[in-house]
Amino acid sequence: MGSKTKEIVEKFYKSNFYQDDGVLESFLHPDVELSWYGTTGFRKLNLEGIAEISSLLASSYESLRAEVEKIVVNKDEVAINFTYHVRTIENPEEEMPLAHFIAIWELKDGKLYRGVQISQLGEEIDESPWS
Secondary structure (H helix, E strand, O other): OHHHHHHHHHHHHHOOOOOOHHHHHHHEEEEEEEEEEEOOEEEEEOHHHHHHHHHHHHHHEEEEEEEEEEEEEEOOEEEEEEEEEEEEOOOOOOEEEEEEEEEEEEEEOOEEEEEEEEEEEOOOOOOOOOO
C-alpha cells in the first residue's frame, strides 16, 4: 500500500481542506487523533479540533499552499516534511512561508488516523535540507 499511502497524504496536504469540510471528511478518519507540538505549545486534536483550525486558516488567509520536501512511507505509516506558504487577505500579491512541518501519520481504512506533527514558524530557506 506504500504508493497509495504516499498519494493519500500528499493529496491531503496539497488540498483545499481549509476551505471545504468535505475534504477533511474524505481524508481524515472519524476517530482521527493529531498530537501537535507547535510554537504555542502542545495540542491534542480530534476531527472537530482540526476542522476548527481549518476554519481559522480559511478566514485568515487568501490562499494556503503546501510545498512538500520529502515523504517517506512504510506500509500504512508515512512521514512528510513540508512548508505551508500563505497569501494574506491584506496582501494577496505576496506569498510568504507560514510554518515548516514534519508529520508522521498512521493510516486506517485508507484515511489519516493517528498523527504526530511538529511545526516551527516559517522563514525563507535558500535550499532544501534534502538537496
